[in-house]
Amino acid sequence: MPGTELFGAEEKKEISDVLETGILFRFNHEAQRNNIWKARDFEAEVKKITGARFAHAVSSGSTAVSCALAAAGVGAGDEVIVPPFTYIASVEAVIFAGGIPVFAEIDETLCLSAKGIEKAITPKTKAVLLVHMCGQMADMPSILDVIKRHNLVLVEDAGQAFGASYKGTSVGLFGKTGCYSFDFFKIATAGEGGVFVTNDETCYRHADSYSDHGHDHVGNVRGMEQHPILGFNYRISELHAAIGAAQTRKVPKILAANRKNKTILMNLLKDVPGLSFANLPDPAGDSSTFLNLMLPDTESAKRTVDAFNAAGIGGFNYWYINMYHFINQWGHLKDLKAAAPLPVHHYDKPQDYNNLQLPKSQEVVGRLISFGIRCTWTEDEVKSLAGKIRTAVEKVTAEKTYA
Ligand SMILES: *Cc1c(COP(=O)(O)O)cnc(C)c1O
Numbered sequence: 140m141p142g143t144e145l146f147g148a149e150e151k152k153e154i155s156d157v158l159e160t161g162i163l164f165r166f167n168h169e170a171q172r173n174n175i176w177k178a179r180d181f182e183a184e185v186k187k188i189t190g191a192r193f194a195h196a197v198s199s200g201s202t203a204v205s206c207a208l209a210a211a212g213v214g215a216g217d218e219v220i221v222p223p224f225t226y227i228a229s230v231e232a233v234i235f236a237g238g239i240p241v242f243a244e245i246d247e248t249l250c251l252s253a254k255g256i257e258k259a260i261t262p263k264t265k266a267v268l269l270v271h272m273c274g275q276m277a278d279m280p281s282i283l284d285v286i287k288r289h290n291l292v293l294v295e296d297a298g299q300a301f302g303a304s305y306k307g308t309s310v311g312l313f314g315k316t317g318c319y320s321f322d323f324f325k326i327a328t329a330g331e332g333g334v335f336v337t338n339d340e341t342c343y344r345h346a347d348s349y350s351d352h353g354h355d356h357v358g359n360v361r362g363m364e365q366h367p368i369l370g371f372n373y374r375i376s377e378l379h380a381a382i383g384a385a386q387t388r389k390v391p392k393i394l395a396a397n398r399k400n401k402t403i404l405m406n407l408l409k410d411v412p413g414l415s416f417a418n419l420p421d422p423a424g425d426s427s428t429f430l431n432l433m434l435p436d437t438e439s440a441k442r443t444v445d446a447f448n449a450a451g452i453g454g455f456n457y458w459y460i461n462m463y464h465f466i467n468q469w470g471h472l473k474d475l476k477a478a479a480p481l482p483v484h485h486y487d488k489p490q491d492y493n494n495l496q497l498p499k500s501q502e503v504v505g506r507l508i509s510f511g512i513r514c515t516w517t518e519d520e521v522k523s524l525a526g527k528i529r530t531a532v533e534k535v536t537a538e539k540t541y542a
Pocket of ligand 1: 201202204225228229270297322323333512
């Protein structure tokens with residue numbers, strides 16, 4: 140959780156700017172706000188880091204995914220290809236948009252693969268919701284090729300990959316629309332918050348209106364604005380945006396520290412028998428929030444998790460059994476349990492969610508163990524962690540050889 144490691148004076152200063160004026164609302168109130176516009180500042184910082192033409196801050200990464208789908212024109216009855224390995228918000232956003240999630244295979248990039256996407260396409264496929272997982276990036280050339288050949292809409296959920304890029308282009312900007320999360324667990328946090336991005340002005344206008352009851356935000360009188368479309372309230376408050384702005388300014392520093400630490404770890408671990416790393420289509424573009432270890436098979440990964448626990452090594456995620464990130468634990472989703480009827484209940488679905496066969500995703504996530512990288516680690520701490528990982532993995536590998 141790099142952002143939270145560097146929480147301090149800068150964040151407090153930004154918040155106190157807002158508290159001075161008492162204008163917690165991001166729009167209007169020009170006379171009272173003393174030219175303090177924190178949501179705009181937050182958006183400007185995100186644009187600076189990503190190179191996006193347009194950015195719009197909202198209340199969460201989840202609502203940013205909803206904005207990205209809506210602004211890209213993805214909604215009721217549309218089949219949307221999604222990964223089975225993601226924070227579940229991506230799939231929920233499709234369902235609450237009225238869409239039908241269609242699961243496709245990921246590969247060793249930890250993201251949807253072009254091959255997986257191609258297999259899941261039906262005549263009703265409208266879009267692909269590509270999720271850039273574990274701070275890394277998907278294999279963009281092959282994915283863009285499938286998108287183009289099948290005339291699909293690409294929407295990117297870069298919720299956990301702010302700061303990552305592929306060959307110089309930020310993740311989130313390859314498709315029609317994209318988004319990032321700034322919740323408490325991401326590279327930078329606003330407490331709660333998300334940012335929608337696009338290079339398309341019409342999409343930006345739609346996201347801006349959609350996230351605020353359709354207001355077009357033209358003019359200075361809130362009650363007298365036009366409302367070109369229907370929307371809802373996904374607004375971010377000035378207090379959250381103030382923290383988001385301060386944190387986003389720290390991201391270049393966080394990225395540099397994360398990358399340094401991850402490089403040391405990978406160099407120290409690259410020759411450990413039985414250990415490899417997730418595929419990085421562009422190593423230089425890694426946000427390096429996670430060290431993504433791959434074991435030879437699920438059984439070895441489970442034994443390695445046990446060995447880490449026995450040795451008192453914390454700070455890692457074994458997503459395969461995690462309740463929120465992998466489909467095996469999404470029984471409520473497979474049964475489409477909801478508080479009230481949803482569009483998806485009424486549509487024909489190309490998949491029986493309870494009998495999905497996604498062997499490649501099972502294999503990849505079964506083998507994956509991710510360590511959160513801390514930007515405040517000392518070099519000694521990094522080396523010590525590498526030593527402990529090595530010892531644990533070597534022990535598991537030796538047991539396997541002689542068992
Ligand atoms: C964190 C995350 C979200 C949701 O973000 P919130 O800000 O917690 O709503 C969505 N998608 C992905 C991939 C995430 O990691």
